[in-house]
Amino acid sequence: MSTSGILTLAADAADAGYDLSHTPSDGILVALGFLMILTFMTLIMTGRMTPLLALILVPTVFGLIGGAGLGLGDMVIDAVKDMAPTAALLMFAIMYFGIMIDVGLFDPLIRVITRVLGNDPAKIVFGTAVLAGAVSLDGDGSTTFIITTSAMLPLYLRLGMNPVILTCVAGLINGTVNILPWGGPTVRAAAALGLDPSEVFVPMIPSLIAGVVVCLVFAWMMGLAERRRLGTVGIDAPVAVPATGAGSGTGTVTGTDTGAVTGAVADGSEHTSMADTMLDPDRDTLRPKLIWFNLVLTALVMVLLVIDIFPLAYVFMVGAAVALVVNFPRVKDQAHEMTAHSSSIVAVAGMVFAAATLVGVLNGTGMVDAMAEWVTTVIPDSLGGYLAPITGLLSMPFTFFMSNDAFYFGVLPVLAESASHYGIAPVEMAQASITGQPVHMQSPLVPAILLLVSLANVGLGEHHRKVLWRAVVVSLVMLAVSILIGVVPFHAG
Structure with a gap:
């Protein structure tokens, strides 16, 4: 698929006023972002670290590797203010x-x-x-x-x-x-x-x-x-x-x-x-x-x-x-x-503020922007006609690993612009994009799910082990039904 070149998103993070130690390439930021999320999920689902500690320590380590430097504290505090x-x-x-x-x-x-x-x-x-x-x-x-x-x-x-x-x-x-x-x-x-x-x-x-x-x-x-x-x-x-x-x-x-x-x-x-x-x-x-x-x-x-x-x-x-x-x-x-x-x-408020570390690092270092831009460049032209179902599939992991705002205002418009060249209407892309919400709701970045597991005295990792695969099934069924009834086109172009 033909798209504009990858932006120097790390430089944008520096322009935001954070005192970065260095500015990795966008490819490195993408790799660090996905590796950070994978490490976090592995630690909490295997029970090797509590979610609160993992939300603080894992992004801190990856943030320093990703060039956050002395700006790391400001990134987190800005996210804390938002939360x-x-x-x-x-x-x-x-x-x-x-x-x-x-x-x-x-x-x-x-x-x-x-x-x-x-x-x-x-x-x-x-x-x-x-x-x-x-x-x-x-x-x-x-x-x-x-x-x-x-x-x-x-x-x-x-x-x-x-x-x-x-x-x-x-x-x-x-x-x-x-x-x-x-x-x-x-x-x-x-x-x-x-x-x-x-x-x-x-x-x-x-x-x-x-x-x-x-x-x-x-x-x-x-x-x-x-x-x-x-x-x-x-x-x-x-x-x-x-x-x-x-x-x-x-x-x-x-x-x-x-x-x-x-x-x-x-x-x-x-x-x-x-x-x-x-x-x-x-x-x-x-x-x-x-x-x-x-x-x-x-x-x-x-x-x-x-x-x-x-x-x-x-x-x-x-x-x-x-x-x-x-x-x-x-x-x-x-x-x-x-x-x-x-x-x-204390349990749920602490979890929300701890999540600010992950959000702050993702945003402040430019990882989330690099990840959003990367996904729009790796889809080959031959799959352009399948962008609607691809968007539905991408909505599951992306809305789990990033906020709805980041996905819908950062990733979806770029995908929709590319899809328009293949005759896929914006409304069809929007409809495909919301099918991943059953997976999104289980994200540790969603305060409501932190509230749920806190009130029920259930570990977040234990909840994920039971719910995630079922959430994926529900999302796939919703996407499949939307394709079968003709709301979301399976292929266009």
């Missing part, structure tokens, strides 16, 4: 929903779900997928994962089910539904190519339905496997998991089959405070007389999130403050309630 609103959002969202869980707002929902699903692991996993898919319609992954985890995780713990199944199912279906016009990627793709979001999305509805069906099939299969693993212990003799959250003492896991709780307790010790508070119906933090106030407050918060007239972080900040003042009038109780959720808050 600060996201960290604030997640921090106060965890606090708000933690308070609502403690005061018992979701207890009636848990009782209803328990009556409907019973103690059957297969039904519970399938119900998790349905709930996560329904809540995902609001377009916000963080809200989806908070609500899904708060509603379903207690059932997983009580039956000794593996919480990584919850994160896999929730992450999978949320990534699939994420192509809704208000979800983000579709709007980005449309904006990058000067299209209307509905023009991109509406023809992709059959692909979306197919992706959701595949997610539900995966959920049912994992549920059946969990039912077989637990046997009669998981169904007829639930494992007792006393609460360890606010207002209750630390408990231990008991049951007739201790093996059934493998994976349900991180480090074999304690659970996430958000989940466990719901397992004690007699906890001191219950506020049954305020349930209608808390319901109205939560509904108001959700409405404000949807209409988007205030920054999301500010909405949760005010919501958490009001919830604390009304439900816990005494200062001592307010402090205790905030402390009760500090472990979850």
Whole structure:
């Protein structure tokens, strides 16, 4: 394919004001970028390093090799500044929903779900997928994962089910539904190519339905496997998991089959405070007389999130403050309630800021730009007519390893320009590009997925081992369906 020559992107990084030690060629930057990501993924998926440490140390090493020099700190701090609103959002969202869980707002929902699903692991996993898919319609992954985890995780713990199944199912279906016009990627793709979001999305509805069906099939299969693993212990003799959250003492896991709780307790010790508070119906933090106030407050918060007239972080900040003042009038109780959720808050906020190291190095050294430019130059002219499906395939790894903004505003326009020479319309390229979202949602650069694994007390590497191949399958099915129905051309020219 004939394209313009590769730009000297490292020089652009120097022009940005960073004090670089040297400027490697673009080819070296491409190699370093891919090697850095490969090293990071290998370390966390093999369990040799925690994601937080890997997000800090691996980019630091590769950044120095890539010429970051004394500018490395500025690169990271600039990324931290960009991520600060996201960290604030997640921090106060965890606090708000933690308070609502403690005061018992979701207890009636848990009782209803328990009556409907019973103690059957297969039904519970399938119900998790349905709930996560329904809540995902609001377009916000963080809200989806908070609500899904708060509603379903207690059932997983009580039956000794593996919480990584919850994160896999929730992450999978949320990534699939994420192509809704208000979800983000579709709007980005449309904006990058000067299209209307509905023009991109509406023809992709059959692909979306197919992706959701595949997610539900995966959920049912994992549920059946969990039912077989637990046997009669998981169904007829639930494992007792006393609460360890606010207002209750630390408990231990008991049951007739201790093996059934493998994976349900991180480090074999304690659970996430958000989940466990719901397992004690007699906890001191219950506020049954305020349930209608808390319901109205939560509904108001959700409405404000949807209409988007205030920054999301500010909405949760005010919501958490009001919830604390009304439900816990005494200062001592307010402090205790905030402390009760500090472990979850520190874990997810720390992960977000650690991810700033990876983002800062990718952007500051010019690696991400070099990688984006490189991919548009390695596709030979003979494959130009296949650029639409190629874009769909590329969207999986590229949106996993870089932000949606970097892919849709950096890579997609170049690919679309090249595709236009072969008669492929921009809207067809945009539609192909959004099929990789089930894979994108599992990226460590997506704050919502860090929130999910943190709340469920699941390791990111453990989550990736179970979810990534399934996410690839869902993306491939969505791409295949879009080609079969003629939305995305298999070949043009």
